[in-house]
Amino acid sequence: MEAPPVTVMPVTGGAINMMEYLLQGSVLDQALESLLHRLRGLCDNMEPETFTDHELVYLLKGQQGNPFILRARRSLSHPNAPWHLRYLGQPEVGDKSRHALVRNCVDVAASQSLPDFLNEMGFRMDHEFVASGHIFRKGAMKVVVSKVSRILVPGNTENTERMSLSYLVELSILAPAGQDTVSEDMRSFAEQLKPLIHLEKIDPSKQRH
Amino acid sequence: MTIEEESLYLCDGAETEVQTEDFRVVYILTMQQREEKQLEVAVESLISRVAHVKNALNIFIYKLENEYDRLTWPSVLDNFALLSGQLNTINKLLKNEKTPAFRSQVIIPLLLSPDRDEDLAKLTEQRVPVFSHEIVPDHLRTKPDPEVEEQEKQLSAEAGRIGQEVAQKQIQALNKLCSNILEKLNNPREDREAEASAVRQNKASFNPTDTSALVAAVAFGKGLSKCRPPGPVAPGHPGQGPMMSGGPTLQQVTIGGGSNQQAGMGGPVPPQQQGQTGKMPSSIKTNIKSASGSIHPYNR
Numbered sequence: 019m020e021a022p023p024v025t026v027m028p029v030t031g032g033a034i035n036m037m038e039y040l041l042q043g044s045v046l047d048q049a050l051e052s053l054l055h056r057l058r059g060l061c062d063n064m065e066p067e068t069f070t071d072h073e074l075v076y077l078l079k080g081q082q083g084n085p086f087i088l089r090a091r092r093s094l095s096h097p098n099a100p101w102h103l104r105y106l107g108q109p110e111v112g113d114k115s116r117h118a119l120v121r122n123c124v125d126v127a128a129s130q131s132l133p134d135f136l137n138e139m140g141f142r143m144d145h146e147f148v149a150s151g152h153i154f155r156k157g158a159m160k161v162v163v164s165k166v167s168r169i170l171v172p173g174n175t176e177n178t179e180r181m182s183l184s185y186l187v188e189l190s191i192l193a194p195a196g197q198d199t200v201s202e203d204m205r206s207f208a209e210q211l212k213p214l215i216h217l218e219k220i221d222p223s224k225q226r227h
Numbered sequence: 228m229t230i231e232e233e234s235l236y237l238c239d240g241a242e243t244e245v246q247t248e249d250f251r252v253v254y255i256l257t258m259q260q261r262e263e264k265q266l267e268v269a270v271e272s273l274i275s276r277v278a279h280v281k282n283a284l285n286i287f288i289y290k291l292e293n294e295y296d297r298l299t300w301p302s303v304l305d306n307f308a309l310l311s312g313q314l315n316t317i318n319k320l321l322k323n324e325k326t327p328a329f330r331s332q333v334i335i336p337l338l339l340s341p342d343r344d345e346d347l348a349k350l351t352e353q354r355v356p357v358f359s360h361e362i363v364p365d366h367l368r369t370k371p372d373p374e375v376e377e378q379e380k381q382l383s384a385e386a387g388r389i390g391q392e393v394a395q396k397q398i399q400a401l402n403k404l405c406s407n408i409l410e411k412l413n414n415p416r417e418d419r420e421a422e423a424s425a426v427r428q429n430k431a432s433f434n435p436t437d438t439s440a441l442v443a444a445v446a447f448g449k450g451l452s453k454c455r456p457p458g459p460v461a462p463g464h465p466g467q468g469p470m471m472s473g474g475p476t477l478q479q480v481t482i483g484g485g486s487n488q489q490a491g492m493g494g495p496v497p498p499q500q501q502g503q504t505g506k507m508p509s510s511i512k513t514n515i516k517s518a519s520g521s522i523h524p525y526n527r
Contacts, residue, residue: 042442049432059300075448145448166441168451181444181451184437215433222446 035195038106038123041204041217044184045163053187053214054152057161060210061154069164070094070150072175074133076141088141090132094148094175100127109221116198117205119219123192148178151185158200159207162188189217262327269326276320280313336363 045053058066071091078086091102107122128135133143151164165185167178189208191200208217287306290298320326341359348356355362370376386394443449 042438043433044438044441045433046431046437052432063296063298145451147444147448147451149445166444168444170452172452182437182440184434184441186438186441186445213432216435216438220439220442222442 036123036125036192037110037120037195039118039120039191039193039200039204040219041118041189041208042220043187043208043211043215043217045187045215046184049214050163050185053163053185053211056211056214057152057154057163060207061156061161064155067153068095068151069153070148072146072148072169074146075144076136077144078139078141087144088136090128090136092132094150100129101132102126103128103132109223116201117219118191118201119221120201122195125192143172146172147181148175149186156207157203158191158193159204160190162186162190164188187215187217265325266327266332269320269323269329272320273317276313276317280310280317283309283313334367336367339363 054066070093072094073089073091076088076090078088080086087106089104089106091104093099103126105122105124110120110122137143146169148167148169149164150167151162153163154161163185166181168181169175170177170179189204191204193200204217211217283306287310290302290306321329336358339359341357343356344358347358355366371379440450444451
């Protein structure tokens with residue numbers, strides 16, 4: 019039985035094509051409190067939400083060079099919640115003036131048997147990490163401040179080690195394709211967080227080298 | 228004594244002495260009228276400004292009490308800015324040279340009665356319905372509160388105690404500090420920015436190298452231990468592919484089991500679980516292989 023061809027085109031069909039607009043930055047531990055205070059003031063008034071997630075990244079190597087990547091995420095603080103499977107496409111190389119990183123995004127919920135299912139489909143887990151931190155919302159914008167820890171023993175989420183002394187800050191919006199005005203809102207929000215942190219568009223492919 | 232000083236001196240009492248020279252009479256009367264008019268005008272504008280501040284405070288308090296869950300920090304800042312602007316205009320009004328010194332005016336209650344006064348109640352929005360002996364000490368007070376008076380007395384006693392030279396030195400130090408701050412504030416912005424960025428370097432709140440490291444980790448696992456099985460999975464040979472992946476996982480199980488026995492750790496559960504999950508896919512795949520399509524893969 020031939021494996022299905024691996025494609026890197028945006029996944030379409032059946033649902034609205036959602037794009038994720040993303041800006042990333044980081045904050046050192048000692049400035050974390052002031053950042054949280056500022057976010058609590060700027061964002062919607064809600065109870066501060068913390069989260070602890072375990073993310074596994076699965077790769078499917080096709081005949082072509084680029085492997086197909088799927089990200090499976092589960093909550094360690096809510097063990098009975100469904101898993102979250104996400105596909106993120108290549109960043110769109112539109113005009114350089116766009117302020118945020120834009121990529122195609124498909125999200126589905128899955129049951130607890132997701133890792134087994136992916137293994138049987140032929141995906142292999144490439145790496146995993148634990149992210150824990152705070153999440154804030156402002157309208158459609160989502161700000162996630164998380165500390166990323168690597169897992170020392172595969173499968174054991176208790177034994178983790180922090181990657182660096184900084185927290186990762188991500189500002190993201192999920193919007194249907196074609197709405198470029200959201201990047202303006204993101205940029206003005208990012209301005210309000212300066213000079214504490216610099217949220218900028220970081221191209222992951224450039225980070226590889 | 229100039230003519231103005233003399234006329235003020237003469238007008239200070241309840242009665243004015245009639246002057247023999249007409250010029251002096253006319254001059255004194257016009258001075259009085261002008262001052263009264265100025266006083267009236269100043270008091271009117273002060274009343275209206277204070278009414279503005281009161282309104283702004285009312286609106287703000289209402290907002291804080293009733294809409295606190297929808298209130299955003301920028302709008303709270305706006306309210307504060309409005310209040311501060313209004314207080315500023317009051318200050319400017321009081322400092323205006325056309326405003327007579329209110330300190331030199333005296334308010335004397337002419338008639339106190341325990342009866343309710345409707346006009347007064349309307350004027351003060353039902354806050355002062357009776358102009359009686361109880362409200363006069365509060366509303367017409369000019370001396371500070373007793374505690375404040377105590378503190379002021381202490382401060383002036385201490386100031387008298389420390390002696391002339393020490394006081395002079397303190398005054399000079401304060402003047403120097405104020406002039407330093409004024410200089411810093413008045414200097415052009417570029418100088419300030421250079422200083423501020425130098426100070427900020429020491430307490431930088433983010434590290435760009437950390438940013439790229441974290442983004443790389445989250446985007447494609449740079450720095451995270453890879454757990455890919457050895458050997459590429461070739462989709463062209465699906466039969467051998469799963470077998471190969473089954474092989475390494477079996478090896479992992481034995482290695483895990485071996486290390487458990489050697490180390491004698493109290494936590495053998497995670498490797499065994501992984502071993503079990505590693506085993507299950509391989510056994511399922513071999514089942515499918517041997518049945519070669521006659522058994523539906525999901526009917527296990």
